[in-house]
Amino acid sequence: MLRREAASCTACDLYKRATQTVFGEGSATARMVLVGEQPGHEEDLAGRPFVGPAGRLLDEALEQAGVERRSVYITNAVKHFKWKGEESGKRRIHDKPRQDEVEACRPWFDKELWVIKPEVLVCLGATAAGAVMGRGTTIKSARGRTLVSPSGIRTFVTVHPSAILRMPDRAVRQEEMRRFVGDLRRAAHALS
Numbered sequence: 001m002l003r004r005e006a007a008s009c010t011a012c013d014l015y016k017r018a019t020q021t022v023f024g025e026g027s028a029t030a031r032m033v034l035v036g037e038q039p040g041h042e043e044d045l046a047g048r049p050f051v052g053p054a055g056r057l058l059d060e061a062l063e064q065a066g067v068e069r070r071s072v073y074i075t076n077a078v079k080h081f082k083w084k085g086e087e088s089g090k091r092r093i094h095d096k097p098r099q100d101e102v103e104a105c106r107p108w109f110d111k112e113l114w115v116i117k118p119e120v121l122v123c124l125g126a127t128a129a130g131a132v133m134g135r136g137t138t139i140k141s142a143r144g145r146t147l148v149s150p151s152g153i154r155t156f157v158t159v160h161p162s163a164i165l166r167m168p169d170r171a172v173r174q175e176e177m178r179r180f181v182g183d184l185r186r187a188a189h190a191l192s
Contacts, residue, residue, distance in 0.1 A: 002111055006079060012104035014080035014097070019044045024075025024112050031191050032067070033118040034058070035109070036076045036160060037127035041092045044081035049074050054162040058124075061161065061177065065184035073116050077131035078105045094162075102131050113151065121153050122187045125160030133157070143183065146190065154190055158183035 003023045009015060022039035025048055034050075042052030050058050062069050078101055083092035109131065113121075123129040129137040132149050142157035149155045158180055167173040 002108075002115065006108050009079065009105075009108070011107075012080075012101045014078070014082050014101055014104075017083065018080035020047050021079045022047055022049055022076065022081070023079060023108070024049060024073055026069070026073035027071055028073070028116060030071060030073035030116055031118055032071070032120045032122065032187060033073045033075065033113065033116060034122045034124060035128040035132060036074070036124045038076050038078035038094075038097055039081045040094055040162070041081065041083070044092075049076055050161075053165055054160065057161040057165060057177075061181045061184055064181045065188055067184060067188050073112070073118065075109065075112055077102050077109060077128050079108055080105075097127065099130075099135065102127065106131070110151075113153070118153060120187050120190050121149060121155040122184065123155060123157045125163065128160070129157045144186075146186075156183060156187040156190070 006023050007021045022043050040052045043049055078097045082095045082097050084095040123132050126139055139157055147155040164176050
């Protein structure tokens with residue numbers, strides 16, 4: 001029902017250019033929720049979170065961390081894809097959402113958490129960290145620490161998988177992937 005309600009959301013202008021609302025998916029009884037920034041090009045077309053290149057990297061990292069994707073709930077702070085420029089038939093380029101756009105989606109995110117009641121949140125990237133923990137939360141200051149969200153949920157902050165994909169140096173990318181898997185593993189161990 002919540003997903004159907006969100007499908008007609010017009011709380012900000014992002015719905016005008018997005019193909020559809022991309023709501024979270026996964027286990028309704030998940031103990032862990034992963035939060036990204038917003039859907040990307042492929043997610044916008046498919047209507048599902050984390051199905052593009054970043055999603056494939058996330059799947060690989062979850063597997064290495066010993067976490068089954070079907071056991072978690074995956075969502076984004078923003079439910080519509082924001083992209084730059086005009087559509088030219090090619091892949092649309094992501095544009096970072098503004099704070100007011102993140103806030104417009106907050107009621108949907110809050111309702112997802114209310115329904116699922118997770119024990120652990122994992123923020124994938126700075127936008128997700130800011131949406132969960134408040135503005136000013138950075139990956140550098142929060143990564144590797146166990147935080148508590150304003151709603152009382154243990155929270156971990158790590159990089160967004162797309163940041164790993166953008167790293168040009170192979171050795172740096174491999175090291176960052178190792179750290180990313182470690183972050184996911186720490187979050188999973190918090191459930192033990």
